[in-house]
Amino acid sequence: MNITKHDWTKDEIIAIYNKPMMDLLYEAATIHRQKHDPNVVQVSTLLSIKTGGCPEDCGYCPQAARYNTGVEGNDLMSVSQVKAQALRAKSSGSSRVCMGAAWRNVKDGEEFDQVLEMVRTINKLDMEVCCTLGMITENQAQRLAEAGLYAYNHNLDTSEEYYKDVISTRGFEDRLQTIENVRKTNVTVCSGGIIGMGESIEDRAGMLVALSTLNPQPESVPINALVAVEGTPMEEEKPVEIWEMIRMVATTRIVMPDTQVRLSAGRTNMSREGQAMCFFAGANSIFAGDKLLTTPNPDVQEDMKMFDLLGLIPQKPFVKVSQPQTVEAADSQFAPLGEKPKWSRPGHTIERNMEASIKSKN
Numbered sequence: 001m002n003i004t005k006h007d008w009t010k011d012e013i014i015a016i017y018n019k020p021m022m023d024l025l026y027e028a029a030t031i032h033r034q035k036h037d038p039n040v041v042q043v044s045t046l047l048s049i050k051t052g053g054c055p056e057d058c059g060y061c062p063q064a065a066r067y068n069t070g071v072e073g074n075d076l077m078s079v080s081q082v083k084a085q086a087l088r089a090k091s092s093g094s095s096r097v098c099m100g101a102a103w104r105n106v107k108d109g110e111e112f113d114q115v116l117e118m119v120r121t122i123n124k125l126d127m128e129v130c131c132t133l134g135m136i137t138e139n140q141a142q143r144l145a146e147a148g149l150y151a152y153n154h155n156l157d158t159s160e161e162y163y164k165d166v167i168s169t170r171g172f173e174d175r176l177q178t179i180e181n182v183r184k185t186n187v188t189v190c191s192g193g194i195i196g197m198g199e200s201i202e203d204r205a206g207m208l209v210a211l212s213t214l215n216p217q218p219e220s221v222p223i224n225a226l227v228a229v230e231g232t233p234m235e236e237e238k239p240v241e242i243w244e245m246i247r248m249v250a251t252t253r254i255v256m257p258d259t260q261v262r263l264s265a266g267r268t269n270m271s272r273e274g275q276a277m278c279f280f281a282g283a284n285s286i287f288a289g290d291k292l293l294t295t296p297n298p299d300v301q302e303d304m305k306m307f308d309l310l311g312l313i314p315q316k317p318f319v320k321v322s323q324p325q326t327v328e329a330a331d332s333q334f335a336p337l338g339e340k341p342k343w344s345r346p347g348h349t350i351e352r353n354m355e356a357s358i359k360s361k362n
Helices: 010-017 021-035 079-091 110-123 138-147 172-183 201-212 242-255 272-281 300-310 351-361
Strands: 040-050 096-101 128-132 151-153 188-190 193-195 220-225 260-263 283-288
Touching (some): 010 021, 021 272, 079 110, 172 188, 188 220, 193 201, 201 242, 272 283
Parallel strands (some): 040 096, 040 283
C-alpha cells in the first residue's frame, strides 16, 4: 500500500517536471492507474453567480473592477436561476456545480444566506456542490458545511514567491488560512493554480510544494492555463504550450496521487489530442460548459464527443466522498457572527497592474 508523501521539496518536484517526456508520462500514468479508473473523468459545471466588480487586483482576472475588460457585471443570481442552471448541467452529464462569486471575502448577511440556500437546493438535486467565494472564516465554513457543501475552491494561484508579482491586495497566507478553516469541517478542499502568468518552472514547483505538503492534500487540484484577456495586466502573455500543460498535469499526478486533477481554464486552446495526453498523464476532471466564469470554454456537446472518441465515462456524484446531509436554515447550529476578520492587504506596487489600472481610466 502506497503512503502519500507530504514532504516534497522544490528540487524533487523540478526533477520530476524535467524528466524525459516518455519517462514522465509512464510514471504518471502508472500512478494514475493504481489510484483511479483511467477511463472515468469527473465533469463539473462552473457557474458565475455574481460577476464583475471585484475589488482585488489579480493580474490575470477580467472581473477586477480596476481593469477595463468589457466584462458586464451582474448582481447575485436568484436561487431559482441557479437551480435551473444546475438541472441543465446535470442533464448534460455534470456531477458537480461550482458557484463562483466575485467577492474578496464572504460577509455575513442576506447575500451569504442566499448562497447557503443555493447550496441546499443543489445538494437536494443529488449533485456535488462547490463554492468559490473568496476568503471565509471558520464559522462561515461551518455554515456552508451544514447547508450541504461538498467542496470549497480557493486556489493558491502560484508559488508564494511569485504571488507578490500577481496580486497586491491580499496575502498568500490568507489563502492557506481559508483552506485551514475549510479543513475544520467535513467539506473537501479544491485548490490549484494557473500557469502561463510569466512564472518560472521553479514557481510552478513551488505551488505544488505548497499544495502537496498540506495534510491531507486537496481532494481536487485545478490546473489552469492563463487565458490572456485584453485589458488585464497579463494581456500580452503568450499562450502556454501544450507540452507545459502535460508536464504540469503529470507532475501534479505524481506528487498528489489521490487527488482529482482538473483541466480547467485554457482548454479552448487545446486540441483533442492534447487533452487526451493530459488524461493519460493523470487528469481526471474537467470543467464543462461554454464559459468558466467569464472566459470561453469548449461546448459541452464537443466534450461529450471527445469522451465518446476516447472511451471516457463521466464520473457519478459522491464516488470519492459520501453526500453531505443538508441542515435547513431554521435548524442551523451556527448563527452568523457578523465577523470582520482582518484579511491582509500587503499594499506593495505591481507595476503592470498599476499600468493596466491607469490605462482603463483613459
